Amino acid sequence: MASEPRPLSPTYIHIKNASVITVDATAGVLSNCDVLLENDAIRATGPNLDVPSDVSLTVIDATNCIVVPGFVNGHHHLWQHLIRGVSTDWSLFDYLVSIRSLYGSVYTADDVELAYYAGALDLLNNGVTCILEHSHIINSPEHADAAIRGLKKLAQRVRDARRVREVHFTNNNPAEELLTFGIAPTEPESQPLDETVRQILLSRDLGARITTMHVAMGPYDTAHQEVVQHLANEHILGPDLVFSHGASLTDSELDSIRSTGAGVVSTPDTELQMGMGFPVAFRATDKGCNACLGLDITSNQGNDFMTQMRLALQVQRAVDNQGGLPLAIRRKTAEVLRMGTLGGAEVLRVDHLVGSIAVGKKADLVIFRCDDISTLPVHDPTATVIFHTSSANIDTVIVNGRIVKKDGRLVGADWPSVRSAVLSQSERIKAQAAKVDLGAARAKWLEVFFSATVMLTATRSSVDFCVYRLDLHMKIVLILRVVVRK
Ligand SMILES: [Zn+2]
Structure with missing residues (x-):
């Protein structure tokens, strides 16, 4: 299970004009800031970044957006x-x-x-x-x-x-x-x-x-x-x-x-x-x-x-x-x-590798779009992310330089087939679970639970439920x- 081979010509993603919470003690929170990704890594951060010409480039206008590490x-x-x-x-x-x-x-x-x-x-x-x-x-x-x-x-x-x-x-x-x-x-x-x-x-x-x-x-x-x-x-x-x-x-x-x-x-x-x-x-x-x-x-x-x-x-x-x-x-x-x-x-x-937005780290990023009724106005980007957002505000998710959520929707997932499988298999699990004698299981657990001696040995003899x-x-x-x- 090797990682994907690196493309011959580099792929760039240019995130423009965002509030960037770097979670880096030195860099802090940057306003009107770009983030440039090259393949799977962060190449640069700063205002009005230059992008190499003649490259595969995706531009994300992140005005009114907050970028945080994944x-x-x-x-x-x-x-x-x-x-x-x-x-x-x-x-x-x-x-x-x-x-x-x-x-x-x-x-x-x-x-x-x-x-x-x-x-x-x-x-x-x-x-x-x-x-x-x-x-x-x-x-x-x-x-x-x-x-x-x-x-x-x-x-x-x-x-x-x-x-x-x-x-x-x-x-x-x-x-x-x-x-x-x-x-x-x-x-x-x-x-x-x-x-x-x-x-x-x-x-x-x-x-x-x-x-x-x-x-x-x-x-x-x-x-x-x-x-x-x-x-x-x-x-x-x-x-x-x-x-x-x-x-x-x-x-x-x-x-x-x-x-x-x-x-x-x-x-x-x-x-x-x-x-x-x-x-x-x-x-x-x-x-x-x-x-x-x-x-x-x-x-x-x-x-x-x-x-x-x-x-x-x-x-x-x-x-x-x-x-x-x-x-x-x-x-x-x-x-x-x-x-x-x-x-x-x-x-x-x-x-x-990850956890903060810094040059050379892997490109794992989350972009919150904060121009709706639940997030405006943004006085403090960190406060907005922790206190005002939900997954509905997550516009883009990038993992290892690849966009996996875009415009608020997962990329590439066949949701109708996943949904029908989740529904049918969860129904079967529920029906099967309903047939188990929960009272007997509970009694067994109580016996284990309130006897320290038994507890130390129970796992070995009760592998059916551990x-x-x-x-x-x-x-x-x-x-x-x-x-x-x-
Ligand atoms: Zn756990």
Whole structure:
């Protein structure tokens, strides 16, 4: 799966006269600014840029537009795109019972491929150009292949992880490949600590670029194992480890995350709803950690990344405002935009490639058209993006120098056929899920949940409803390339 060969003559995109939020500490926000893209990279920024003559050129008049780096989503489960909205009144316990033991068990490989494809289209539509996908639907090798197919068109157990790495990811370099390989170990809070250590070492042996796991989920952290502390004590933390959620991470654990360059991902919508505690992202950045935001599950909320950024900011402000008369607001809007772009790139170890608008970086950009009733007037471009926009304002999305959304519409997607497949396959999943004895599943989970001893061994004996395997970090332009070819 090599990247597309570079065209013989360079291709240019000239974005003219925009407000450009670079998310670069030196460059800041630039008004009346052009951005020139050459092939897959940013070639120049500045006013009234010259363009070479006799080249393939696309001009985008970005007057009244705001350009930002593509959003980076640090935690996601794409397979749930076919069961959107089923979990909006659930706790984390309800979620574990129904998603893991019920819906997950009726998904076929075909369902996985379709969900990955449709879900990734929706992410692109929302300006999300880079994600860390934690895939825990790898019920069989066929499910693993289907997930990758869904993304190209857009573990299993160790043996299959090795197969996937060797077959699909011979070159795992994100500078050259849009889709790279990582591992999600078995849930670390449901197995002995030393087993997690063993699986991390195994992930590194397999050449995983990222190893990601759910940890320290607030009140749900019932066993208080302090997984991260254990990994720190074992001197195994490193920049390849990404911890999702983490509301109950201790200060000592955050210090270890900072000093070793590991990353933390908060997913505000699900953490706030499901009882996982208050998002840790700002507490983590206060400590100097790499921290970012994730969308998590589309069985719950949609893929609007601006909503997640706003939610993260406002909840942290509410926490900060407790206990006194807040005459000034400490957290600034630009901080959360950074978290949703460059911060995500740092966590995913691609900040040398994406996350900000700077010459030489990859051309992953989002252009918001801000001349409608919901966005005018623009006094502060950062405020407009975080507080006033939605996917409806996203005019253009560019990934790796390729336009994947144009004039507010996805490019190349055969929406009528995707829509009919999503409708029919999601209906079948719903009907099959309705036949499962939810009471029995719930009783089994309760038994596991309130017995720490059982909890440590349950995953091994209950693999029928615990399917946690491979994950993939990828930039999702691959999906659109295949659509174009269909
Ligand atoms: Zn998750």
